[in-house]
Amino acid sequence: MPDLTLPAPAKLNLFLHITGRRPDGYHNLQTLFQLLDYGDQLDISLRSDSEIRLQPTLPGVPEQDNLVVKAARALQQATGARRGADIYLHKRLPMGGGIGGGSSDAASALIGLNHLWNCGLSRPALAALGARLGADIPVFVEARTAWAEGIGEQLQAIEMPEKWFLVLAPKCTVSTASIFSRRELTRDTTAITVAAFLERGGRNDCQALVAGLYPPVDEALRWLSQHSPAQMTGTGACIFAAFASAAQAQAVLAQRPAHIPGFVAKGINRSPVYDRLPMS
Numbered sequence: 001m002p003d004l005t006l007p008a009p010a011k012l013n014l015f016l017h018i019t020g021r022r023p024d025g026y027h028n029l030q031t032l033f034q035l036l037d038y039g040d041q042l043d044i045s046l047r048s049d050s051e052i053r054l055q056p057t058l059p060g061v062p063e064q065d066n067l068v069v070k071a072a073r074a075l076q077q078a079t080g081a082r083r084g085a086d087i088y089l090h091k092r093l094p095m096g097g098g099i100g101g102g103s104s105d106a107a108s109a110l111i112g113l114n115h116l117w118n119c120g121l122s123r124p125a126l127a128a129l130g131a132r133l134g135a136d137i138p139v140f141v142e143a144r145t146a147w148a149e150g151i152g153e154q155l156q157a158i159e160m161p162e163k164w165f166l167v168l169a170p171k172c173t174v175s176t177a178s179i180f181s182r183r184e185l186t187r188d189t190t191a192i193t194v195a196a197f198l199e200r201g202g203r204n205d206c207q208a209l210v211a212g213l214y215p216p217v218d219e220a221l222r223w224l225s226q227h228s229p230a231q232m233t234g235t236g237a238c239i240f241a242a243f244a245s246a247a248q249a250q251a252v253l254a255q256r257p258a259h260i261p262g263f264v265a266k267g268i269n270r271s272p273v274y275d276r277l278p279m280s
């Protein structure tokens with residue numbers, strides 16, 4: 001039996017506007033991070049030595065590059081924690097899909113190990129530690145559906161209607177860094193207010209570029225758009241559409257082309273991690 005089991009939920013970017021580029025190359029953006037009740041799971045067991053061991057190894061990701069291991073080491077360094085951990089990662093989320101799998105795994109590792117090692121870091125301190133490893137990690141540490149600005153780390157929790165989402169995961173991996181480095185990317189969208197988004201919606205500034213570069217993304221977008229307004233999340237490759245009920249989303253999922261994997265998940269305002277381990 002592991003000492004602690006924690007979920008690592010996915011997110012969708014309900015819109016993604018790129019409003020500028022910082023001198024360090026990172027992009028200022030506006031987005032709405034919608035958490036989903038679907039994701040990976042981490043089983044964490046304490047070790048008496050200070051080793052961090054992760055199983056299984058993900059295809060193409062050496063153990064030391066896995067964000068879970070990086071997060072655990074960063075926490076050890078920041079706090080002087082001497083204990084180690086064996087972590088088993090049940091991977092369900094497609095990698096490089098724009099649904100934040102690696103970031104969420106890292107956030108759950110930070111939250112779980114902070115608890116098991118008695119490090120005593122507050123949620124904002126853990127989020128700041130996570131931000132150094134990836135722009136999408138803070139929202140999973142804060143564990144709330146949120147409006148985000150800056151590079152994605154300035155967060156404001158927001159209560160959204162809890163809709164159902166059909167997510168299609170075209171069989172390709174999109175590198176976030178490569179999309180953000182493309183010359184053709186539009187980087188000058190005018191900032192909008194939360195109220196304007198809630199009234200009129202928004203778009204994904206990376207979508208046309210990614211669909212042009214990756215035919216499987218284009219195909220999935222075209223197919224899903226026949227049934228409901230479809231959008232890409234993050235820098236892709238996943239795309240999604242919102243439905244009022246699970247049954248409606250499942251009915252469309254059942255009709256999808258057999259070669260496109262997909263799932264249905266509920267949008268949630270609070271991550272299940274928050275309920276497992278409430279903290280300051």
Ligand SMILES: C[C@](O)(CO)[C@H](O)COP(=O)(O)OP(=O)(O)OC[C@H]1O[C@@H](n2ccc(N)nc2=O)[C@H](O)[C@@H]1O
Nearest residue numbers: 025026027103134135136137151152176177180234235
């Ligand atoms: C596009 C989003 O998925 C929206 O949620 C995220 O902002 C990406 O977050 P992430 O995958 O955690 O990204 P990171 O691992 O921090 O960065 C990957 C690469 O994407 C680029 N990057 C990322 C976030 C950002 N606001 N501006 C950027 O330019 C940088 O080149 C960086 O080297």
Ligand SMILES: Nc1ncnc2c1ncn2[C@@H]1O[C@H](COP(=O)(O)OP(=O)(O)OP(=O)(O)O)[C@@H](O)[C@H]1O
Nearest residue numbers: 066067095096097098099100101102103105136234
């Ligand atoms: N635990 C992990 N799970 C998935 N990918 C990981 C993990 N650790 C490191 N990585 C690396 O990070 C890359 C991006 O992974 P991830 O699945 O988080 O992408 P993503 O869903 O596009 O994320 P985001 O929306 O945050 O940009 C992977 O291709 C992989 O090389």
